[in-house]
Amino acid sequence: MIKIDWDEFKFFKSYNKxxxxxxxxxxxxxxxxxxxxxxxxFATMREDDTAQLMLNKRELHSLEDxxxxxxxxxxxx
Numbered sequence: 001m002i003k004i005d006w007d008e009f010k011f012f013k014s015y016n017k018x019x020x021x022x023x024x025x026x027x028x029x030x031x032x033x034x035x036x037x038x039x040x041x042f043a044t045m046r047e048d049d050t051a052q053l054m055l056n057k058r059e060l061h062s063l064e065d066x067x068x069x070x071x072x073x074x075x076x077x
Contacts, residue, residue: 001043001044001047002033002044003047003048004025004028004029004044004045004048004050004051005032006050008028008032009024009025009028009032012024012027012028012031012032013028016028021054022054022057022058025045025051025054026041026070029041029044029045038063038066038067038070039063041066042055042062042063042066
């Protein structure tokens with residue numbers, strides 16, 4: 001399992017324009033670790049105390065919750 005490098009995250013965040021740290025973390029996981037799978041992202045975040053706090057704050061307790069969050073802008077009518 002990948003451990004999140006919070007020092008690299010701080011550097012990454014300084015160049016990212018998003019104000020939400022959770023959104024920055026998602027972008028960081030995609031960019032720095034080349035993660036494309038929500039399953040891999042969720043597993044990585046569940047293993048890290050700080051990232052787990054971010055998930056809990058947004059009430060994302062399962063992979064399905066994270067997928068809904070990630071794809072919230074893709075509304076199917």
